[in-house]
Amino acid sequence: MSQYKKIMVSIPDNLLEEIDNMVTVEKTNRSELVREAMKLYLKERHKIRLREEMKLGYEEMAEINLKLAEVCLAADNEQQCKYEERLGEMEETW
Numbered sequence: 001m002s003q004y005k006k007i008m009v010s011i012p013d014n015l016l017e018e019i020d021n022m023v024t025v026e027k028t029n030r031s032e033l034v035r036e037a038m039k040l041y042l043k044e045r046h047k048i049r050l051r052e053e054m055k056l057g058y059e060e061m062a063e064i065n066l067k068l069a070e071v072c073l074a075a076d077n078e079q080q081c082k083y084e085e086r087l088g089e090m091e092e093t094w
Contacts, residue, residue, distance in 0.1 A: 009034070 011019075023033055 019030060019033060023030055026033070
C-alpha cells in the first residue's frame with residue numbers, strides 16, 4: 001500500500017463549507033475527497049495535454065497531406081494530358 005504524506009492546504013471558507021457538505025453527503029472524509037479531486041484534476045489535465053498534442057499533430061499532417069495532394073494532382077494532370085495526346089494521335093491513324 002502506498003504511503004501517505006500530510007500536507008497543509010489553505011482554502012477559502014466558502015470552499016471548505018462546500019467540501020464539508022460533500023463529505024457529509026458522500027459519507028467520506030476531507031482527505032479522501034481531496035485525493036479524489038486531485039486525481040480527477042490530474043486526469044483532466046492529461047486529457048487536455050493529449051488533445052493539444054493531437055491537434056498539433058493533425059495540423060502538421062494537414063500541411064503534409066495538402067502538399068502530397070498538390071504533387072499528386074499535378075502528376076495526375078500531366079498523365080491525363082499525355083493520355084489525351086495519345087488518344088488524339090491514335091484517332092489520326094484510324
